[in-house]
Amino acid sequence: MNDMSRLEKAVDTRQTKIAAKNVQVYYGDAHAIKDVSVEIEDNTVTAFIGPSGCGKSTFLRCLNRMNDTIDICRVEGDILLDGEDIYDKRVDPVQLRAKVGMVFQKPNPFPKSIYDNVAYGPRIHGLARNKAELDEIVENSLRRGAIWDEVKDRLDAPGTSLSGGQQQRLCIARAVATEPEVLLMDEPCSALDPIATAQVEELIDDLRKRYSVVIVTHSMQQAARVSQKTAFFHLGNLVEFGETGQIFTNPKDPRTESYITGRIG
Amino acid sequence: MPTYWLVLSLLVLAAVGYVLGRNRALQTAGGDTRALHSLPNYYGLNVALTSLVPALGVLIVWMLVQPVFVDSRVSTLIPDSAVPEDATLDLVMSDVRRVADGLDEAVEQGALTPSEARQLDAEATDIRARLGEVGVALGSDVRPEVLRAAQRYRQLTSVGKTAMSIVVAVLALGGLAWSYSQTHKDFRARNVVEKGVLALLVVAASLAILTTIGIVFSMFFETINFFGLHSWKDFFFGSTWAPNFRGDSELSILPLLWGTLYISFVALLVSVPIGLFAAIYLSEYANGATRSFAKPLLEILAGIPTIVYGLFALLTVGPMLADVFAKGGLLGVEWMTGATSVVTAGVVMGIMLIPFVSSLSDDIINAVPQSMRDGSLGLGATQSETVRQVVLPAALPGIVGAILLAASRAIGETMIVVMGAGAIAKFSLNPLESMTTITTRIVSQLTGDTDFASPETLVAFALGLTLFVLTLGLNVLALYIVRKYREQYE
Amino acid sequence: MTDISHQSAPQSRHAGSLLQKDSRTVRRNRAEARFKIYGIFAIAVGMLMLAVLVYNIVTRGVGAYSQTFITLDVELLESKLDKNGNRNLEEIKKVTTFGYAPLIKNAFEKKVEELGIKTPLKPKDQAAILSKSAEAQLRDFVIANPDKIGETIEFRFLANSRVDGYMKGRVTRESIANDKSISVEQLDLVDQLHKAGVLNKTFNIDFITGADASDQRPEAAGMGVSMIGSLFMMLVVLALALPIGVAASIYLEEFAPRNWLTDIIEVNISNLAAVPSIVFGILGLAVFINYMHLPMSAPLVGGLVLTLMTLPTIIISTRASLKSVPPSIRDAALGVGASKMQAVFHHVLPLAAPGILTGTIIGLAQALGETAPLLLIGMVGFIASNAPDSIASGLLSPNSAMPAQIYEWAKRADPAFYERAWGGIIILLVFLVTMNTVAVILRRRFERRW
Known part of the structure; x- marks a missing residue:
């Protein structure tokens, strides 16, 4: 894949999907995210990069309120999804997470069959009126997860019987099955081998056509390969945010440059 | 008690040996500890242990073996004709022992001189009266054979005791002398002592095995005896439990097993839903403060002795149920005849098992990786959907194991059923009737006057063995399932 | 669900404002609330039972005092x-x-x-x-x-x-x-x-x-002598179970080679811990009384039976505390030339001592409340009218024990004895609460984080 060709695709203007303004996150007394503002566009892959512990995953988890499950975590500031504050008291995180799906670092298929793994989301959200519709959703999702051909003959096999790369694509298919508008990916390739990584990256590029994708990665090459926009986090601060090509070729902040050239991280 | 003195002198000897060994080692090194192979204490310990341990070991084994040996020798003195119709050799032997003990007691109190005791004649003296004076009550008059056997018993026992004292003393002194002569500055005392200590540790560890063997054998042989006296077919496949002392008892385990399983079922019906939901709430919903407050409180229930639950069943729950369901009760029905019933025992046992189920399930639910929960929540599932559709199915094998462990507890529980379940063995579906269990019958057959030659007493051992096999099977299965479950997530 | 959102996400079926809950979410949230209530209810039932039990014991037992x-x-x-x-x-x-x-x-x-x-x-x-x-x-x-x-x-x-x-x-x-x-x-x-x-x-x-x-004089009945019986049994348990349990744990945890024999011992111990207590009573009756002819109803026999019963508990907790001592301590001792035995006895064992003590106290508390095996070796129904006058007679002369005494009272016909039984339970629980509190304090005080 040619990085330059990817950059050209990202030129046309898109609407803002998620707008975060002055977000602060605290873990107990620790100030984990400091005053971060960022706008995430529709039909775009946005990459969060930075050294480990810089807060990129924490920030990602704020976008679908997964941090709610941690007792000591406190979020301040505004995060708007299509102009609506997702931390508004009236918002049900369950409904939000149906719109903003998530794929995790370690593939985490449920101890169920491949079919039931994918059908889990549509079932709880009531997306299918009958078995035929559900079958269709499952098939489409598995196709979109680029794993249909590998599993179509063994949909009853347990999800845990797949290889690591297949498991991660299954988890992506599972996330896609709930028809989200935004897909958050927390280092989706860190547990995978290079071949599986390549497959997943290809898939991410494909997913951009339908969704707004946010990916956390600590591989700069990966960010350069798959994203149109890149945000660089350091010690809880958003240091720099812009077009991927610009960040990698002409960083404005010296810290970004140090990281990209391998001096910190 | 001469044995006490023997043990005490062994300990003194060991202490002396310690000092001697230590000094000799220092002496050979010319008072310079650096010239010794080991620290001086090890030389002392070597002498002390060599004199103490073998002697003590022989002492213990001797005390275990001697009674059997004496019994077998003495019982040959009792002709078959001397065994009354309604008794057995065992019973006569216990008479013999009682007479012998009585004579010992009389000698000790000075009522008889040792030589008098040896030469007593059953025809000439009223031995029962003589022994009665010193506070030894005998059930019947002493027959000449029994007295003769008792004399022989005393003789053998005292010979045995003397021989034991001599052997033990020789061993101790020999050990002392030998290890003392070995003591020299180049002797590898530490290595020898450590080997000895390791051997002692091994003995301690194998005591666990010994206990199991003891359990199995003590019940196994009596069970064999029981099946010699009573048909095994009736025990396993009969339908009635009706012991009586005329000799035509029907002793079937099935009605007891039914009562046991029924009560355990009721107990699980109470404890599993409550325990499981409590565990789910504590591990998935409760915050740290609630957890640290509710968990120990619940666990108090597990620390309360079963006698307390038994009393609670007998005096509180039973009468309360009777107030509702018995004749003249609130409902105006007559479903219950007394305070004891399957529900009485089952509910109380259920309360006892709540913390057992909840803490086991809590551990198991916590072993489900957080990434599973994240995956489900990330798809927009509510917490209860996550628990019901992801966490519980993942934890299912472990929870099954926990329930099996609880079932094994319920089956083996004694005090609650002794006090709350009743004594009537029957097959009935009415949970308000009183029924009886295996453990209850073991207690009632083995307390009070027991005659180890009658099937009515021996059946308790067969019941015990069945209970042991049943609970052991459940435990092994449950522990296996739980271990497999844990390995899956490690 | 039908209004198409202004956003360009035609495939989304979650259109509509996040600020309004759709009917399905409302329904699901109700199910969620119900589920949570089941959990709270279960905990409440557990607490309620504890409260009822304690209330029952106190109100019915306080009369005995x-x-x-x-x-x-x-x-x-x-x-x-x-x-x-x-x-x-x-x-x-x-x-x-x-x-x-x-x-x-x-x-x-x-x-x-x-x-x-x-x-x-x-x-x-x-x-x-x-x-x-x-x-x-x-x-x-x-x-x-x-x-x-x-x-x-x-x-x-x-x-x-x-x-x-x-x-x-x-x-x-x-x-x-x-x-x-x-x-x-x-x-x-x-x-x-x-x-x-x-x-x-x-x-x-x-x-x-x-x-x-x-039977005729419930007003004169007391717990004192059975308390002494329990005390002597606990002395026997402490004197035997603690050294044997610690020795067995040291062997299994520090020295035992990993082979089939060790495996058998391990499985054996974990299963012994779950054997019904009444089975230990049968063992005691068969071995100590029928075979060894030790006196019936003697605290020595009771103590031996309870020792066998508590050994697995003590071994399990001792092994856990030995395991919690980090290997670096052993390595440090071995590194300065100590033998393995010295490393264990000089360093590991002292560090594990608080944990061992805690486990022993909890094991003793368990043994103190145990009743079933005592029934079989005859420690009920015997009225010892005097306290024993020496250690030997305390161990060998017939006596009862606290829980057995309570059981005996509960069986009697006169309801006046029931008050005694509840009152006896208060004493028993005071002992158990004290022992457990001491164990908790010990654990808190000496707890080490490595």
């Missing part, structure tokens, strides 16, 4: 107790308790007259509201103080259990309709004596220190 006494001035008539007047103890001892009854009867009659109480009862029936132990109490006093014969001395006698029950509200005028041992007239007398201050309910130390009493 107060007892009704009657104060009487008894004239120790020389003519009855020592006809020859020579104060010969042997002759005084010949007067049975039966001979003391008239003295009490007279004293009672005099008291009633003195207070001006009118009662249709005969003097004999008046004195019947006293415990049957009153005569024995008087006799014991006289034998201990023969020089007091001829004087008039004030005594506090126990009232009988029915009167005591009446004072505590357990016995009422209605409930005694079919009771031959007490009449309504006697209760009237009790009321008047109470008003006059002769009959009073006071704290009853004898329940804590005294011995069990026969």
Whole structure:
């Protein structure tokens, strides 16, 4: 894949999907995210990069309120999804997470069959009126997860019987099955081998056509390969945010440059 | 008690040996500890242990073996004709022992001189009266054979005791002398002592095995005896439990097993839903403060002795149920005849098992990786959907194991059923009737006057063995399932 | 669900504002709330049961700690107790308790007259509201103080259990309709004596220190002697289970090679911990009593059985605390040239000691409350009237134990014993709570984080 060709695709203007303004996150007394503002566009892959512990995953988890499950975590500031504050008291995180799906670092298929793994989301959200519709959703999702051909003959096999790369694509298919508008990916390739990584990256590029994708990665090459926009986090601060090509070729902040050239991280 | 003195002198000897060994080692090194192979204490310990341990070991084994040996020798003195119709050799032997003990007691109190005791004649003296004076009550008059056997018993026992004292003393002194002569500055005392200590540790560890063997054998042989006296077919496949002392008892385990399983079922019906939901709430919903407050409180229930639950069943729950369901009760029905019933025992046992189920399930639910929960929540599932559709199915094998462990507890529980379940063995579906269990019958057959030659007493051992096999099977299965479950997530 | 969002996400079925919950979410949230309530309910049931249990024990058991006494001035008539007047103890001892009854009867009659109480009862029936132990109490006093014969001395006698029950509200005028041992007239007398201050309910130390009493005298029964029985059993358990358990754990944790034999021992121990306690009772009966001919009902035998029962618990907790000592400690000791045995005994064992102690205390607490095996080795139904006078007799002479004593009372017919049983449970629980608290404090105080 040619990085330059990817950059050209990202030129046309898109609407803002998620707008975060002055977000602060605290873990107990620790100030984990400091005053971060960022706008995430529709039909775009946005990459969060930075050294480990810089807060990129924490920030990602704020976008679908997964941090709610941690007792000591406190979020301040505004995060708007299509102009609506997702931390508004009236918002049900369950409904939000149906719109903003998530794929995790370690593939985490449920101890169920491949079919039931994918059908889990549509079932709880009531997306299918009958078995035929559900079958269709499952098939489409598995196709979109680029794993249909590998599993179509063994949909009853347990999800845990797949290889690591297949498991991660299954988890992506599972996330896609709930028809989200935004897909958050927390280092989706860190547990995978290079071949599986390549497959997943290809898939991410494909997913951009339908969704707004946010990916956390600590591989700069990966960010350069798959994203149109890149945000660089350091010690809880958003240091720099812009077009991927610009960040990698002409960083404005010296810290970004140090990281990209391998001096910190 | 001469044995006490023997043990005490062994300990003194060991202490002396310690000092001697230590000094000799220092002496050979010319008072310079650096010239010794080991620290001086090890030389002392070597002498002390060599004199103490073998002697003590022989002492213990001797005390275990001697009674059997004496019994077998003495019982040959009792002709078959001397065994009354309604008794057995065992019973006569216990008479013999009682007479012998009585004579010992009389000698000790000075009522008889040792030589008098040896030469007593059953025809000439009223031995029962003589022994009665010193506070030894005998059930019947002493027959000449029994007295003769008792004399022989005393003789053998005292010979045995003397021989034991001599052997033990020789061993101790020999050990002392030998290890003392070995003591020299180049002797590898530490290595020898450590080997000895390791051997002692091994003995301690194998005591666990010994206990199991003891359990199995003590019940196994009596069970064999029981099946010699009573048909095994009736025990396993009969339908009635009706012991009586005329000799035509029907002793079937099935009605007891039914009562046991029924009560355990009721107990699980109470404890599993409550325990499981409590565990789910504590591990998935409760915050740290609630957890640290509710968990120990619940666990108090597990620390309360079963006698307390038994009393609670007998005096509180039973009468309360009777107030509702018995004749003249609130409902105006007559479903219950007394305070004891399957529900009485089952509910109380259920309360006892709540913390057992909840803490086991809590551990198991916590072993489900957080990434599973994240995956489900990330798809927009509510917490209860996550628990019901992801966490519980993942934890299912472990929870099954926990329930099996609880079932094994319920089956083996004694005090609650002794006090709350009743004594009537029957097959009935009415949970308000009183029924009886295996453990209850073991207690009632083995307390009070027991005659180890009658099937009515021996059946308790067969019941015990069945209970042991049943609970052991459940435990092994449950522990296996739980271990497999844990390995899956490690 | 039908309004198409202004956003360019035509495939999304979650259109609509996040700020409004759709009907499905509302339904799902209700299910969520219900599920949560089940959990809270389950915990509440558990707590409620604990509260009910504790309330039950306290309200029903606290009565055993107060007892009704009657104060009487008894004239120790020389003519009855020592006809020859020579104060010969042997002759005084010949007067049975039966001979003391008239003295009490007279004293009672005099008291009633003195207070001006009118009662249709005969003097004999008046004195019947006293415990049957009153005569024995008087006799014991006289034998201990023969020089007091001829004087008039004030005594506090126990009232009988029915009167005591009446004072505590357990016995009422209605409930005694079919009771031959007490009449309504006697209760009237009790009321008047109470008003006059002769009959009073006071704290009853004898329940804590005294011995069990026969079926006829629930008012005199106490826990003291069975407490001593329990104490001796615990001494045996401590003396055997702690060293053996620690030795076995050290071997298994530090020295045992990983082979099939060790595996068998491990499986064995974890299974022994789950063997029903009654099975240990059968073992004790078969091995210690039938085979070794140790005395029935002796605390030594009880202690041996409980030792075998608590060993697995102690081994499991000791191994856990040995395991929690990090390998770096062992490596450090071995690194300066200590032998493996020295490393274990000098470094690992002292560091694991608090954990071992905690486990031992919890094991002891478990053993203290255990009843079932004691039934089989005969530690029930025996009334030891005196505390043992030496360690040997404490170990070998028949005795009971606290839980067995409670069971014995619960089995008796007279409901007055039930109050004793609940009261006994309070004592037992005080011991258990104390032991567990000590264990928790030890754990908190010495807990190490590596």
